[in-house]
Amino acid sequence: MTFDPRTISGTPYGAPLVPPLPIRLRRTEILTVVYETDAAAADALLPQPLELAAPLVLVNVYWMHDAEFFGVYGESAVQLPVRLPDGAPAMYSPFLVLDSDAAVAAGRELYGQPKKAGRVTLRPDGDLLVGRVERNGIDLLTATICWKQQACAPDLLEALVPGSGTNVNLRVLPLDGADVRRELVVRDFEDVIVHECWTGPATVELRPNAQVPIHQLPVRTVRGATHRLIDLTLPPGRVIHRY
Ligand SMILES: CC(=O)CC(=O)O
Numbered sequence: 315m316t317f318d319p320r321t322i323s324g325t326p327y328g329a330p331l332v333p334p335l336p337i338r339l340r341r342t343e344i345l346t347v348v349y350e351t352d353a354a355a356a357d358a359l360l361p362q363p364l365e366l367a368a369p370l371v372l373v374n375v376y377w378m379h380d381a382e383f384f385g386v387y388g389e390s391a392v393q394l395p396v397r398l399p400d401g402a403p404a405m406y407s408p409f410l411v412l413d414s415d416a417a418v419a420a421g422r423e424l425y426g427q428p429k430k431a432g433r434v435t436l437r438p439d440g441d442l443l444v445g446r447v448e449r450n451g452i453d454l455l456t457a458t459i460c461w462k463q464q465a466c467a468p469d470l471l472e473a474l475v476p477g478s479g480t481n482v483n484l485r486v487l488p489l490d491g492a493d494v495r496r497e498l499v500v501r502d503f504e505d506v507i508v509h510e511c512w513t514g515p516a517t518v519e520l521r522p523n524a525q526v527p528i529h530q531l532p533v534r535t536v537r538g539a540t541h542r543l544i545d546l547t548l549p550p551g552r553v554i555h556r557y
Pocket residue numbers: 376389391481501
Protein backbone atom coordinates (compact mmCIF):
# COMPACT_ATOMS: atom_id res chain seq x y z
CA MET A 315 0.00 0.00 0.00
CA THR A 316 1.62 3.31 -1.04
CA PHE A 317 1.08 6.56 0.85
CA ASP A 318 -0.20 9.93 -0.34
CA PRO A 319 2.75 12.43 -0.45
CA ARG A 320 0.28 15.32 0.02
CA THR A 321 -0.10 14.26 3.67
CA ILE A 322 3.64 14.79 4.34
CA SER A 323 4.82 18.24 5.56
CA GLY A 324 8.58 17.57 5.92
CA THR A 325 11.16 15.78 3.78
CA PRO A 326 12.37 13.15 3.41
CA TYR A 327 9.44 10.93 4.38
CA GLY A 328 10.21 8.65 7.31
CA ALA A 329 13.10 10.74 8.64
CA PRO A 330 11.70 14.18 9.53
CA LEU A 331 14.24 16.46 11.23
CA VAL A 332 12.53 19.83 10.80
CA PRO A 333 9.69 20.70 13.21
CA PRO A 334 6.60 22.67 12.31
CA LEU A 335 7.09 26.14 13.81
CA PRO A 336 6.60 27.82 16.25
CA ILE A 337 8.50 25.93 18.94
CA ARG A 338 9.30 27.07 22.50
CA LEU A 339 12.85 26.97 23.88
CA ARG A 340 12.74 27.02 27.68
CA ARG A 341 15.66 27.89 29.98
CA THR A 342 17.98 28.78 27.13
CA GLU A 343 21.31 29.77 28.66
CA ILE A 344 23.29 32.19 26.49
CA LEU A 345 26.78 33.61 26.85
CA THR A 346 27.13 36.57 24.49
CA VAL A 347 30.42 38.41 24.02
CA VAL A 348 30.53 41.53 21.83
CA TYR A 349 33.87 42.45 20.32
CA GLU A 350 35.23 44.97 17.85
CA THR A 351 36.67 43.66 14.55
CA ASP A 352 37.91 44.92 11.15
CA ALA A 353 35.08 46.60 9.22
CA ALA A 354 36.43 45.38 5.83
CA ALA A 355 36.56 41.76 7.07
CA ALA A 356 32.97 41.94 8.33
CA ASP A 357 31.74 43.70 5.18
CA ALA A 358 33.19 40.96 2.95
CA LEU A 359 30.85 38.38 4.57
CA LEU A 360 27.61 40.29 3.94
CA PRO A 361 25.22 39.73 1.02
CA GLN A 362 23.87 42.88 -0.66
CA PRO A 363 21.72 44.87 0.08
CA LEU A 364 22.55 44.36 3.79
CA GLU A 365 24.81 47.05 5.21
CA LEU A 366 27.18 46.72 8.15
CA ALA A 367 25.81 48.82 11.02
CA ALA A 368 28.99 48.70 13.17
CA PRO A 369 32.33 46.84 13.07
CA LEU A 370 31.17 44.53 15.90
CA VAL A 371 30.83 40.77 16.26
CA LEU A 372 28.42 39.00 18.63
CA VAL A 373 29.60 35.58 19.75
CA ASN A 374 26.68 33.60 21.21
CA VAL A 375 27.22 30.24 22.92
CA TYR A 376 23.93 28.58 23.90
CA TRP A 377 23.08 25.69 26.15
CA MET A 378 19.53 24.57 25.35
CA HIS A 379 18.26 23.10 28.61
CA ASP A 380 14.83 22.31 27.13
CA ALA A 381 14.15 22.99 23.44
CA GLU A 382 10.90 21.58 22.07
CA PHE A 383 11.54 18.96 19.36
CA PHE A 384 15.36 19.36 19.47
CA GLY A 385 15.97 18.30 23.09
CA VAL A 386 19.04 19.30 25.12
CA TYR A 387 22.12 20.44 23.20
CA GLY A 388 24.76 23.14 22.64
CA GLU A 389 24.72 25.74 19.88
CA SER A 390 26.82 28.71 18.80
CA ALA A 391 26.18 31.64 16.48
CA VAL A 392 28.58 34.35 15.31
CA GLN A 393 26.64 37.44 14.22
CA LEU A 394 27.30 40.80 12.55
CA PRO A 395 25.06 43.85 13.17
CA VAL A 396 23.44 45.00 9.92
CA ARG A 397 20.81 47.35 8.56
CA LEU A 398 17.96 45.71 6.61
CA PRO A 399 16.80 47.31 3.33
CA ASP A 400 14.14 49.27 5.30
CA GLY A 401 16.81 50.55 7.73
CA ALA A 402 15.78 48.31 10.66
CA PRO A 403 18.61 46.78 12.75
CA ALA A 404 19.23 43.01 12.66
CA MET A 405 22.00 40.42 12.98
CA TYR A 406 23.46 38.45 10.06
CA SER A 407 24.99 35.07 11.01
CA PRO A 408 27.89 33.93 8.83
CA PHE A 409 28.92 31.07 11.16
CA LEU A 410 26.90 28.68 13.34
CA VAL A 411 28.10 25.40 14.87
CA LEU A 412 25.91 23.09 16.95
CA ASP A 413 25.42 19.53 18.04
CA SER A 414 21.79 18.75 17.14
CA ASP A 415 21.21 17.31 13.67
CA ALA A 416 17.58 18.48 13.77
CA ALA A 417 18.53 22.05 14.69
CA VAL A 418 21.17 22.06 11.93
CA ALA A 419 18.58 20.93 9.36
CA ALA A 420 15.88 23.30 10.64
CA GLY A 421 18.15 26.36 10.67
CA ARG A 422 19.38 25.68 7.14
CA GLU A 423 16.03 24.74 5.57
CA LEU A 424 13.71 27.17 7.34
CA TYR A 425 15.87 30.28 7.72
CA GLY A 426 18.90 29.75 5.45
CA GLN A 427 21.23 29.84 8.49
CA PRO A 428 24.61 28.33 7.47
CA LYS A 429 24.58 25.85 10.38
CA LYS A 430 27.18 23.08 10.58
CA ALA A 431 27.62 20.17 12.95
CA GLY A 432 30.17 20.37 15.76
CA ARG A 433 30.46 20.10 19.52
CA VAL A 434 29.43 23.00 21.76
CA THR A 435 29.53 23.18 25.55
CA LEU A 436 28.67 25.94 28.01
CA ARG A 437 29.52 25.18 31.63
CA PRO A 438 30.93 26.81 34.73
CA ASP A 439 34.48 25.88 35.68
CA GLY A 440 34.83 27.23 39.21
CA ASP A 441 34.16 30.98 39.06
CA LEU A 442 34.21 31.18 35.24
CA LEU A 443 31.52 30.34 32.64
CA VAL A 444 33.27 28.73 29.67
CA GLY A 445 31.77 28.28 26.17
CA ARG A 446 33.67 25.97 23.80
CA VAL A 447 33.05 25.34 20.10
CA GLU A 448 34.85 22.46 18.42
CA ARG A 449 34.74 21.03 14.91
CA ASN A 450 37.15 18.67 13.12
CA GLY A 451 39.04 18.21 16.38
CA ILE A 452 39.88 21.94 16.52
CA ASP A 453 38.72 24.19 19.38
CA LEU A 454 37.81 27.06 17.07
CA LEU A 455 36.19 29.36 19.64
CA THR A 456 36.44 29.77 23.40
CA ALA A 457 34.37 32.45 25.14
CA THR A 458 34.40 33.16 28.88
CA ILE A 459 32.73 35.46 31.39
CA CYS A 460 33.30 35.77 35.13
CA TRP A 461 30.52 33.88 36.96
CA LYS A 462 27.55 36.09 37.96
CA GLN A 463 29.53 39.10 39.19
CA GLN A 464 27.06 41.84 38.29
CA ALA A 465 23.30 41.60 37.64
CA CYS A 466 22.28 43.73 34.64
CA ALA A 467 19.17 45.09 32.94
CA PRO A 468 17.46 42.53 30.63
CA ASP A 469 17.91 44.91 27.68
CA LEU A 470 21.66 45.54 28.18
CA LEU A 471 22.57 43.61 25.01
CA GLU A 472 19.92 45.40 22.94
CA ALA A 473 21.29 48.76 24.19
CA LEU A 474 24.82 47.71 23.20
CA VAL A 475 23.83 46.26 19.79
CA PRO A 476 20.32 47.16 18.55
CA GLY A 477 18.56 44.34 16.65
CA SER A 478 20.17 41.52 18.65
CA GLY A 479 16.92 39.45 18.74
CA THR A 480 16.40 39.60 14.96
CA ASN A 481 18.36 37.33 12.65
CA VAL A 482 18.59 37.69 8.86
CA ASN A 483 20.03 35.12 6.45
CA LEU A 484 20.34 34.39 2.76
CA ARG A 485 18.21 31.35 1.85
CA VAL A 486 18.95 29.66 -1.49
CA LEU A 487 16.27 27.13 -2.45
CA PRO A 488 16.84 24.63 -5.28
CA LEU A 489 13.90 24.62 -7.70
CA ASP A 490 13.56 22.72 -10.98
CA GLY A 491 16.82 21.72 -12.70
CA ALA A 492 19.54 24.31 -12.09
CA ASP A 493 16.98 26.97 -11.12
CA VAL A 494 17.25 28.45 -7.61
CA ARG A 495 15.33 30.99 -5.54
CA ARG A 496 17.43 33.46 -3.54
CA GLU A 497 15.90 35.49 -0.74
CA LEU A 498 16.66 37.19 2.57
CA VAL A 499 14.74 35.61 5.47
CA VAL A 500 14.22 37.29 8.85
CA ARG A 501 13.67 35.40 12.11
CA ASP A 502 12.73 37.14 15.37
CA PHE A 503 12.92 35.76 18.91
CA GLU A 504 9.31 36.07 20.16
CA ASP A 505 7.66 36.08 23.61
CA VAL A 506 11.03 36.39 25.33
CA ILE A 507 11.05 35.98 29.12
CA VAL A 508 14.34 36.89 30.80
CA HIS A 509 14.88 34.91 34.02
CA GLU A 510 18.44 36.08 34.67
CA CYS A 511 20.87 38.55 33.10
CA TRP A 512 24.46 39.05 34.23
CA THR A 513 27.45 40.96 32.96
CA GLY A 514 31.15 41.06 33.81
CA PRO A 515 34.68 40.73 32.41
CA ALA A 516 34.74 38.48 29.33
CA THR A 517 37.09 37.07 26.70
CA VAL A 518 36.98 35.52 23.22
CA GLU A 519 39.70 33.42 21.63
CA LEU A 520 39.58 32.16 18.02
CA ARG A 521 41.51 29.40 16.28
CA PRO A 522 41.54 28.92 12.48
CA ASN A 523 39.42 26.18 10.90
CA ALA A 524 38.89 26.37 7.12
CA GLN A 525 35.40 24.81 7.50
CA VAL A 526 34.23 27.56 9.87
CA PRO A 527 36.63 30.49 9.31
CA ILE A 528 35.54 32.66 12.23
CA HIS A 529 39.18 33.75 12.53
CA GLN A 530 38.51 36.01 9.51
CA LEU A 531 36.86 38.31 12.09
CA PRO A 532 39.83 39.15 14.31
CA VAL A 533 39.24 40.11 17.95
CA ARG A 534 40.37 43.72 18.56
CA THR A 535 38.61 44.78 21.79
CA VAL A 536 35.87 43.18 23.88
CA ARG A 537 33.06 45.75 24.19
CA GLY A 538 30.70 43.92 26.56
CA ALA A 539 29.16 40.59 27.51
CA THR A 540 26.05 39.03 29.04
CA HIS A 541 25.13 35.70 30.57
CA ARG A 542 21.38 35.21 30.27
CA LEU A 543 18.77 32.57 31.04
CA ILE A 544 15.70 33.11 28.84
CA ASP A 545 12.61 31.44 27.37
CA LEU A 546 11.84 32.24 23.74
CA THR A 547 9.72 31.17 20.79
CA LEU A 548 11.14 30.43 17.34
CA PRO A 549 8.47 31.46 14.79
CA PRO A 550 8.46 30.84 11.02
CA GLY A 551 10.76 33.14 9.05
CA ARG A 552 9.53 35.95 6.79
CA VAL A 553 10.95 36.83 3.38
CA ILE A 554 11.98 40.50 3.21
CA HIS A 555 13.90 40.58 -0.08
CA ARG A 556 13.99 38.50 -3.29
CA TYR A 557 16.89 38.55 -5.75
C1 LIG B 1 18.37 29.96 19.14
C2 LIG B 1 18.86 29.54 17.82
O1 LIG B 1 18.38 28.57 17.28
C3 LIG B 1 19.93 30.29 17.19
C4 LIG B 1 19.45 31.32 16.22
O2 LIG B 1 18.45 31.10 15.53
O3 LIG B 1 20.08 32.37 16.16
